[in-house]
Amino acid sequence: MNTIRQPDTTHSIAPFIAKRWSPRSFTDQAIAPETMEQLLEAASWSASSMNEQPWHYLYAFRGSQAFERMTEVLMDGNKPWAKDAAVLMIALAKRHFDRNGKENRHYMHDVGAANTTLLLQAVDVGILGHMMGGFHMDEALKAFAIDDSKWEIACFIALGYPGDPDALEEPYAEREKTPRSRKALTEFSQQLND
Numbered sequence: 001m002n003t004i005r006q007p008d009t010t011h012s013i014a015p016f017i018a019k020r021w022s023p024r025s026f027t028d029q030a031i032a033p034e035t036m037e038q039l040l041e042a043a044s045w046s047a048s049s050m051n052e053q054p055w056h057y058l059y060a061f062r063g064s065q066a067f068e069r070m071t072e073v074l075m076d077g078n079k080p081w082a083k084d085a086a087v088l089m090i091a092l093a094k095r096h097f098d099r100n101g102k103e104n105r106h107y108m109h110d111v112g113a114a115n116t117t118l119l120l121q122a123v124d125v126g127i128l129g130h131m132m133g134g135f136h137m138d139e140a141l142k143a144f145a146i147d148d149s150k151w152e153i154a155c156f157i158a159l160g161y162p163g164d165p166d167a168l169e170e171p172y173a174e175r176e177k178t179p180r181s182r183k184a185l186t187e188f189s190q191q192l193n194d
């Protein structure tokens, strides 16, 4: 385990939350198809507005053509390390409710929640994930024939078993060895007293 990336928390938090972080170094161990299904099932148990479940995941194992196509649409800062992930995913968010065709104001919120649930389940089986907003939207939509009027790409996700930071080129190796930090609770929360 990369202990430098384990947070030094003021309050005790659940171990599976503390252990989640976004690595760039992965071992060459493949993720079993059943394990992917386990992660997807976990995601499916997320809460969503009207239980719409507006998420849809495209995923590909390293070595497949689809995996190659996913790496090709990533931005340059993500390509050098994401190409070594065991699995790449595209998290899609459905813009409208199935039940009535109306706009779903919560679609991105709910896909974010599903992504996080998937990544927390991954921690439980020793896998870490790295979400990426750094991809070329137009190229990604085209490469995977995604209908932009119905779906928005929320992010890409690289998954794998965490590897040796020193296997990465710079500046990535150094980043992997830098402690993580967060805002103080008072910067993002306030108790209302009236």
Ligand SMILES: Cc1cc2nc3c(=O)[nH]c(=O)nc-3n(C[C@H](O)[C@H](O)[C@H](O)COP(=O)(O)O)c2cc1C
Residues within 6 Å of the ligand: 020, 021, 022, 023, 078, 130, 131, 132, 133, 134, 135, 154, 155, 180
């Ligand atoms: C929607 C989203 C997009 C992100 N895009 C990228 C990205 O393109 N490249 C990258 O290296 N990290 C990306 N990250 C990872 C964040 O930088 C990372 O989550 C943040 O620094 C906190 O670190 P932690 O996940 O290790 O706690 C993204 C995270 C999210 C949630």
